[in-house]
């Protein structure tokens with residue numbers, strides 16, 4: 423069988439690095455994982471009230487059926503409530519599409535746009551976007567985010583990159599891979615540019631409740647231009663393995679009805695998102711979320727510690743993350759980022775991800791999660807420090 427050429431273009435550095443890591447592990451080296459944004463692999467756990475709601479959904483509510491393709495109405499109603507309660511935005515119940523994680527929503531958006539369409543994406547960028555786009559012959563055109571300004575987006579660069587083929591601007595806020603929280607002023611400036619040029623704003627807000635610096639606001643609360651929002655439970659409800667997310671379109675003039683139809687069609691061919699999980703999430707998504715105070719406190723401590731240690735190393739530097747759970751340090755050493763990460767892996771067992779896997783501006787950087795306990799970070803970063811000392 424001939425294989426689609428587009429498949430050969432798929433890359434996902436965050437998991438691809440694991441292949442090399444397993445080789446190193448086979449040789450008996452202890453590994454320290456700093457590569458995957460999964461809090462549940464560290465000392466974070468899904469809240470008990472969500473676990474209980476799932477047991478009830480399966481056994482008492484018997485939600486073991488196929489649900490509507492667009493998503494269970496109960497969950498969509500609760501998502502409308504959530505967004506109103508948290509960010510004051512008004513969503514349309516029929517413009518919420520429940521998916522198997524934000525990843526499936528990214529796949530559906532990419533599968534809906536005509537080949538050759540250009541979408542402006544922040545650089546560095548969460549790599550799924552570039553891979554899904556390439557897979558569907560969509561062009562992800564990277565716009566700069568400014569490292570020395572806490573990785574805030576460069577709005578002038580967005581303007582410069584707009585072409586007759588541009589149809590959308592992607593915002594990822596709080597940001598993966600940089601840990602930035604975009605200022606409401608910057609977000610508003612981006613949405614104004616989108617308004618001037620008749621572009622859709624795609625706003626990935628999967629980390630919306632994980633902030634410990636900056637002042638986060640949901641994009642749709644800052645503008646009237648059409649916004650396709652992406653969100654889910656993987657990160658803020660500490661349940662990445664449950665695979666539940668959603669897309670919602672806030673589009674008062676119905677400019678993007680065709681895009682919505684195209685996404686809805688794709689939702690029908692995969693039948694539905696996981697029904698018991700939808701039922702469970704509907705029950706709790708508007709609960710008190712005070713457990714996140716503790717989560718954000720831990721993240722802040724760990725993010726600050728990580729950046730401090732990196733900044734003490736000759737040839738490395740890092741901004742202090744303000745949200746999500748990533749840091750994106752810069753490498754000013756005579757070695758490229760891929761070699762650096764592979765050598766760190768082989769010599770110290772620490773698994774980071776090379777920055778060039780996150781787009782052009784990712785070069786000479788690497789991405790690390792700031793999820794591990796300080797004790798483990800200390801041990802791993804001591805090894806990295808000794809390694810870097812030999813290099814510089």
Ligand SMILES: Cc1ncc(COP(=O)(O)O)c(C=O)c1O
Pocket residue numbers: 459522523524525526548594597598626628653654655656662665666667
């Ligand atoms: C910015 C961003 N969007 C989307 C995703 C995928 O999320 P999900 O687990 O909902 O598919 C991730 C996961 O790391 C992410 O960082």
